[in-house]
Amino acid sequence: MKRKILVIVITLFATLMQSQDYSALWEGHYSYLNIKDTSRSENKIYAAAENAIFTYDVNTFEIEKISTINGLSGENISTIHYSQNYGLLLIGYDNGLIEIVIDGEVNVLTVVDILDKPTIPPTNKRINHFNEYNGVVYIATDFGISVYDLARLEFGDTYYIGNNGAQIRVEQTTVHDDYIYAACFDGNGLKQALVASDNLIDSQEWSMIAGGNFVSVQEHLDNVFAIRGNRRVYRIENGTLNQLTILNAPILDVKSNDDYFLITTQNDVYVYDVNFNLILNATFNEELNTSFTSASFHSGFLYIGTENHGILKTALIDGVIFEEIHPDGPLLNNSFAIEASANNLWVTFGDYTLTYLPSPLRNRGISHLTGDDWVNIPSNSVLGARNLNKIAVNPFNNNQAYISSFHDGLLEVVNNSPTVLFNEDNSGLESLVIESSPNYKSIRVSASKFDSNGVLWTMTGRVARPLKSYDPTTGQWQGYDFTELIPDALGGEWGYSDIEIDNNGTKWIGGYNYGLIGFNNNNGVQLKSLNSEEDNMSNAFVTSLALDNNNRIWVGTFSGLRVLYNTSNFFNEDVQVEEIIILDANGQPAELLYQQAISDIEVDGANNKWVGVTGSGLFYFSPDGQETIFHFTKDNSPLPSNNVIDVSIDDTSGKVYIATDKGLLAYGSGSSGTEEDFEEAxxxxxxxxxxxxxxxxxxxxxxxxxxxxxxxxxxxxxxxxxxxxxxxxxxxxxxxxxxxxxxxxxxxxxxxxxxxxxxxxxxxxxxxxxxxxxxxxxxxx
CATH class of the missing domain: 2.60.40 (Immunoglobulin-like)
Incomplete structure (x- = not known):
């Protein structure tokens, strides 16, 4: 009956907003490997990844996903709790947002009371823990305790329990017998109050049991256990603390499931019975090489959340053999570059800084989507290549890709196996040269592109011959000198963002200091750049290039969008790039994407333009840019963030892949390229x-x-x-x-x-x- 009442009551409260389900046209490709928290229901385990949820049915072994595609916000999840009595999954976030998923319902309910509360600083709104008791949930936060009525889906009182009603950080609460307990951090100790008191908003109602930093307090089978930040575990007996043990690492998660009390640290999960006897110690597995984050127990099995392997399932009587459980997905959510080909998508996690520094050096793997299946190539299999970034797929062999390394050269991957790391010892690639540090080696390869003949062209930063060609068929390398344009090889140009190749063989290159660079060697070397205000460039830092179906070059910069219309006479005439002028909402002329930081530009089969903008989402423009067909943002789409990092289009399926700093998605209603006839229709x-x-x-x-x-x-x-x-x-x-x-x-x-x-x-x-x-x-x- 309670669940039926819930559905009726939802429409009665203004603080509840229903999020839209986007599954008709969108796909989510989130990583579910880094688990933040776990919970359980009668027949499911709930696992919270960074900004998405998955469920595992303990009877059927089926896995289901809940993400921004289903209406989640895409923000960073801090904790979850499943209410068996009400059939609700409560999701808490770092920013104070709460979302509710109701069993059997499509839409997600959004609760913004804490998020929007002006009297609480934004940095103090984190949701730390949900504790359900007698139809309400006590929400432990970084400012105190809020009470939420599960039957009415509305907030009650908020308890500021610091001295004189100050806001303090509460890590966890529990209720036992007549008392509610609060584990407080920042030296505010372990507090208690009569749970039936009508005046819990008065901080004087809360008495101190012990001082210091407490990370947990949990009722378990008529006992109350408290854990200090110094790793000491206590049983509360008659208002005093009785120390039981000292663990060897900081405590990350504490739960009471059935007859078992679970404590999770980075390398161990300890399972205790009601008398605090250790039943099982599931410990770090060197083969998995991961850290634990949380744990839940269900029907004889322990389900352990990890940082990079999803959920590990092990029998309570075992604790040694682990089964890995998580949905298919990429290694990480923060993609650096993506590249789509026919029913394939490659993803790297880079990176280099805005000023083209390979710092810090990151050793990360590669993810490859083939059809509906993800293949993840781990970091220990990429031949030591660090800061992997831009991707080029051989147009004559979709199973061969070349991944640029912004420190170690160029990585060849064949059939999902890294085969060769090209560097100065086995290729035409060159390291930068620092006279004062002659032994320092750094081959900073970024932009790369195959031409129509199957020759790969790459750009290397801070060298005299940055442009290289490589023919995979013959194994031949060739380098091209840019010192006529860039005299200072080491300091003149720091790196290159993109490369496009037109039908005349001209290589269009995006530089950091030299703007739009054109290179053609068909009839002698022609080399030129547009980078100044005289060239009508809004910024010399070119972030993206796109060659459209009319042989025009679209130029994205750090502060605006430009188009080079006259590409055929680029080397022979005094040409300029042009801004696109549109009419704004008031009917006044305005520059399209004025001063916006463009992250990527892609052209689809209908010559429409997809433009990613840092902080402003994804724009979909008509071929000339005069009409905005769509403007996808976090507010009107399942994008988890408005920071679009990269975009790539599968011309075969028409899918548009969008990489943000919080996850990867695909929009399934993009256009595909045209064909010569109906053979493939x-x-x-x-x-x-x-x-x-x-x-x-x-x-x-x-x-x-x-x-x-x-x-x-x-x-x-x-x-x-x-x-x-x-x-x-x-x-x-x-x-x-x-x-x-x-x-x-x-x-x-x-x-x-x-x-x-x-x-x-x-x-x-x-x-x-x-x-x-x-x-x-x-x-x-």
């Missing part, structure tokens, strides 16, 4: 089953020529929908929309009704060649 899903929401997820056609007419009819020939390239613009409300080599149908007919079950004919006509093709589509409703 197909429609999916087919058949369309009753559980497929056509209006939200759209029926998709791929593999279309550039100039096409599409008619959808029923089996009797009645017209259902029609569209033609360059006539019906996307996102304008038409039922059938064409974008590049893709088309999207919402399942409705000309009368705006969802079509009935039956067979439908998709008739395609190439308006240039007059070639035709008919596809059959089955709809089951």
């Amino acid at each position: 197909f429609v999916y899903p087919n058949p369309i089953r009753p559980d497929f929401n056509m209006a939200e997820k759209k029926v998709k056609l791929r593999g279309l020529p550039e100039n096409v007419n599409i008619k959808i009819t029923d089996i009797e020939g009645n017209l259902v929908a029609e569209a033609q390239s360059n006539v019906n613009l996307r996102y304008k409300g038409y039922h059938l929309e064409i974008d590049g080599g893709s088309a999207f149908w919402d399942g409705k007919n000309l009368a705006n009704n969802t079509v009935a079950s039956g067979v439908y004919l998709v008739m395609l006509t190439d308006l240039d060649s007059l070639e035709t093709k008919v596809l059959k589509l089955m709809v089951i409703r």
